[in-house]
Amino acid sequence: xxxxxxxxxxxxxxxxxxxxxxxxxxxxxxxxxxxxxxxxxxxxxxxxxxxxxxxxxxxxxxxxxxxxxxxxxxxxxxxxxxxxx
Amino acid sequence: xxxxxxxxxxxxxxxxxxxxxxxxxxxxxxxxxxxxxxxxxxxxxxxxxxxxxxxxxxxxxxxxxxxxxxxxxxxxxxxxxxxxxxxxxxxxxxxxxxxxxxxxxxxxxxxxxxxxxxxxxxxxxxxxxxxxxxxxxxxxxxxxxxxxxxxxxxxxxxxxxxxxxxxxxxxxxxxxxxxxxxxxxxxxxxxxxxxxxxxxxxxxxxxxxxxxxxxxxxxxxxxxxxxxxxxxxxxxxxxxxxxxxxxxxxxxxxxxxxxxxxxxxxxxxxxxxxxxxxxxxxxxxxxxxxxxxxxxxxxxxxxxxxxxxxxxxxxxxxxxxxxxxxxxxxxxxxxxxxxxxxxxxxxxxxxxxxxxxxxxxxxxxxxxxxxxxxxxxxxxxxxxxxxxxxxxxxxxxxxxxxxxxxxxxxxxxxxxxxxxxxxxxxxxxxxxxxxxxxxxxxxxxxxxxxxxxxxxxxxxxxxxxxxxxxxxxxxxxxxxxxxxxxxxxxxxxxxxxxxxxxxxxxxxxxxxxxxxxxxxxxxxxxxxxxxxxxxxxxxxxxxxxxxxxxxxxxxxxxxxxxxxxxxxxxxxxxxxxxxxxxxxxxxxxxxxxxxxxxxxxxxxxxxxxxxxxxxxxxxxxxxxxxxxxxxxxxxxxxxxxxxxxxxxxxxxxxxxxxxxxxxxxxxxxxxxxxxxxxxxxxxxxxxxxxxxxxxxxxxxxxxxxxxxxxxxxxxxxxxxx
Numbered sequence: 031x032x033x034x035x036x037x038x039x040x041x042x043x044x045x046x047x048x049x050x051x052x053x054x055x056x057x058x059x060x061x062x063x064x065x066x067x068x069x070x071x072x073x074x075x076x077x078x079x080x081x082x083x084x085x086x087x088x089x090x091x092x093x094x095x096x097x098x099x100x101x102x103x104x105x106x107x108x109x110x111x112x113x114x115x
Numbered sequence: 116x117x118x119x120x121x122x123x124x125x126x127x128x129x130x131x132x133x134x135x136x137x138x139x140x141x142x143x144x145x146x147x148x149x150x151x152x153x154x155x156x157x158x159x160x161x162x163x164x165x166x167x168x169x170x171x172x173x174x175x176x177x178x179x180x181x182x183x184x185x186x187x188x189x190x191x192x193x194x195x196x197x198x199x200x201x202x203x204x205x206x207x208x209x210x211x212x213x214x215x216x217x218x219x220x221x222x223x224x225x226x227x228x229x230x231x232x233x234x235x236x237x238x239x240x241x242x243x244x245x246x247x248x249x250x251x252x253x254x255x256x257x258x259x260x261x262x263x264x265x266x267x268x269x270x271x272x273x274x275x276x277x278x279x280x281x282x283x284x285x286x287x288x289x290x291x292x293x294x295x296x297x298x299x300x301x302x303x304x305x306x307x308x309x310x311x312x313x314x315x316x317x318x319x320x321x322x323x324x325x326x327x328x329x330x331x332x333x334x335x336x337x338x339x340x341x342x343x344x345x346x347x348x349x350x351x352x353x354x355x356x357x358x359x360x361x362x363x364x365x366x367x368x369x370x371x372x373x374x375x376x377x378x379x380x381x382x383x384x385x386x387x388x389x390x391x392x393x394x395x396x397x398x399x400x401x402x403x404x405x406x407x408x409x410x411x412x413x414x415x416x417x418x419x420x421x422x423x424x425x426x427x428x429x430x431x432x433x434x435x436x437x438x439x440x441x442x443x444x445x446x447x448x449x450x451x452x453x454x455x456x457x458x459x460x461x462x463x464x465x466x467x468x469x470x471x472x473x474x475x476x477x478x479x480x481x482x483x484x485x486x487x488x489x490x491x492x493x494x495x496x497x498x499x500x501x502x503x504x505x506x507x508x509x510x511x512x513x514x515x516x517x518x519x520x521x522x523x524x525x526x527x528x529x530x531x532x533x534x535x536x537x538x539x540x541x542x543x544x545x546x547x548x549x550x551x552x553x554x555x556x557x558x559x560x561x562x563x564x565x566x567x568x569x570x571x572x573x574x575x576x577x578x579x580x581x582x583x584x585x586x587x588x589x590x591x592x593x594x595x596x597x598x599x600x601x602x603x604x605x606x607x608x609x610x611x612x613x614x615x616x617x618x619x620x621x622x623x624x625x626x627x628x629x630x631x632x633x634x635x636x637x638x639x640x641x642x643x644x645x646x647x648x649x650x651x652x653x654x655x656x657x658x659x660x661x662x663x664x665x666x667x668x669x670x671x672x673x674x675x676x677x678x679x680x681x682x683x684x685x686x687x688x689x690x691x692x693x694x695x696x697x698x699x700x701x702x703x704x705x706x707x708x709x710x711x712x713x714x715x716x717x718x719x720x721x722x723x724x725x726x727x728x729x730x731x732x733x734x735x736x737x738x739x740x741x742x743x744x745x746x747x748x749x750x751x752x753x754x755x756x757x758x759x760x761x762x763x764x765x766x767x768x769x770x771x772x773x774x775x776x777x778x779x780x781x782x783x784x785x786x787x788x789x790x791x792x793x794x795x796x797x798x799x800x801x802x803x804x805x806x807x808x809x810x811x812x813x814x815x816x817x818x819x820x821x822x823x824x825x826x827x828x829x830x831x832x833x834x835x836x
Contacts, residue, residue: 085414
């Protein structure tokens with residue numbers, strides 16, 4: 031952990047999930063978007079499952095927690111949700 | 116804390132405790148979207164509702180009266196659905212304006228928080244914020260039956276102890292538990308003793324200074340002053356500047372503070388849930404809603420189903436609505452005839468029948484379409500399908516500066532722009548909503564149909580082109596022209612309006628449900644009432660004005676023209692009916708409206724129009740469908756003539772050169788004018804009502820009329836001359 035690496039390693043985000051795949055929220059990247067996501071229950075540690083995409087690939091359907099509820103959000107918005115490795 | 120609260124409450128009510136108890140209670144209803152808040156509001160108030168406006172904003176303020184006990188009545192204020200006390204949209208700002216100003220006369224005595232039991236974690240976020248404000252609260256725990264079916268068991272006693280407020284289980288849809296809730300609501304509630312979260316110690320000095328300056332009863336409220344001062348409408352400019360100064364002095368970072376607050380709250384909520392909720396997962400079955408979604412949002416099937424729904428919608432608005440519309444038309448006609456026969460003839464009777472009653476008819480005739488449209492939209496909304504439509508269409512609409520949520524108003528606009536513009540309220544983003552409202556009237560509404568039909572049949576031959584009828588193809592082209600101009604104008608506005616606000620799409624998919632017919636009925640009732648009262652006043656006023664312009668003329672010109680017509684009648688041996696039509700035509704030509712048509716002629720000559728069309732343009736300014744009626748008066752075919760007669764007259768009309776006046780070029784110039792022109796007082800009135808500014812309807816009028824003029828000039832100059 032010396033000098034910060036010049037090329038940041040691309041992190042996996044909720045947008046990168048395959049349909050049906052589950053991930054765990056690590057952190058939220060965009061500070062303003064984060065406030066919205068937090069209000070709607072996207073809290074670090076909660077699992078998200080990509081349950082489907084709209085016909086042209088966008089927006090996405092994310093199921094939060096243990097099949098608790100479904101959010102619909104644009105890919106650009108889902109890309110601010112970073113996942114744990 | 117409790118002491119400070121009591122003082123603040125007493126100060127708000129004013130001196131004299133007896134008065135305080137005599138004043139009816141005011142209760143605010145608040146909760147997440149889809150938490151059953153609206154159903155509970157309807158259960159509590161029934162038809163005793165009124166829709167007003169929150170001061171200064173376009174948001175409807177729905178309030179009503181509830182009889183809690185035989186002796187106690189309370190005013191219930193329905194607040195917009197929200198996920199937290201940090202507002203995201205204009206709609207949500209009314210919540211903070213209401214709850215953050217304890218000295219306001221409309222400050223509620225307490226709040227009822229509706230909470231979805233199957234989604235307790237997220238719902239409690241809002242509740243914990245409200246409790247920390249120091250507001251007395253009741254938790255209305257909705258959908259406990261759904262939660263139980265999912266294996267979620269809530270220990271109500273433990274929850275009540277943890278939260279420190281009454282918890283009432285209920286089902287807002289069926290109404291069970293509402294009676295118990297009313298009894299709890301009738302009691303005098305104390306402020307909740309439990310605090311869920313405390314601001315970080317670093318912000319304490321700032322919070323304490325704000326608290327003492329504004330005499331606030333809770334630390335958390337003071338923190339929200341620091342967070343939101345610039346949006347709180349009730350604060351004076353000096354107060355805002357004072358808060359801004361403090362925020363800078365203490366280097367307060369609102370975003371970071373809010374994020375850590377939310378995470379801190381969820382941590383506390385998790386502890387509470389561990390104590391109160393046991394989850395016994397029977398079997399991991401996918402919820403029914405998700406399985407329905409797989410069909411309704413399928414890449415092919417999803418669109419096909421959406422098209423089928425659209426088809427049904429059009430069938431309802433164009434076919435089914437026709438019967439009640441005819442009935443209203445006949446009813447108004449009969450009433451008008453009866454009044455003309457009963458009342459003594461004179462200008463007052465004609466004002467009543469041809470001005471007021473005609474205008475009223477123009478308002479009432481739209482009720483069936485508005486009611487059916489809103490019935491459809493309410494059912495789609497209630498079932499949860501609407502959220503899926505916006506999901507399907509979002510990507511397609513975004514290049515035009517619209518969002519998936521603009522689809523519903525645009526489709527509704529094919530029936531009538533008035534309810535369509537009202538339907539744009541679901542769009543959160545200000546920019547998206549304004550663009551949608553602005554372009555919706557470009558969609559060809561049902562009032563354009565009579566104009567299209569007459570003119571297309573006049574110049575387009577009844578021939579087949581392959582499988583299609585040529586007239587049908589032209590008609591479809593006109594509709595497409597409307598759609599394309601709406602999308603193009605939206606794109607133009609997107610470029611012109613610099614985004615001051617980020618557009619968000621994130622929303623919760625509501626679980627599919629059967630619609631509650633009571634909610635659907637109340638929606639229809641409210642929309643129709645709003646239309647009749649608000650748009651109605653303007654329409655009736657304008658029709659009276661137009662009637663005056665068409666009935667009276669400068670000086671003696673009308674009388675002279677009438678005498679001339681009577682002399683001609685003697686020469687040509689006209690029948691009395693023919694004479695009546697010629698007299699009406701002559702009087703109209705010499706009325707103020709006729710003079711206006713003549714005065715307008717130089718301006719509309721580049722479009723290929725003469726003064727007669729000018730009169731029709733003037734009279735159809737208030738409502739397009741008046742066009743055919745005016746044309747029949749001008750060409751003196753009589754009031755009772757059907758469209759075929761009007762067409763024959765128009766076809767026989769000769770220009771100065773002796774050739775037929777209505778050439779294809781001239782008819783198409785007129786057609787494109789009607790595609791684009793803003794000729795609907797109701798739409799302008801409703802745009803004003805929805806945007807709360809005359810700038811938007813004025814811009815609509817200028818832009819659309821300009822577009823119509825330019826398009827007509829283009830058609831006539833290229834084709835006609």
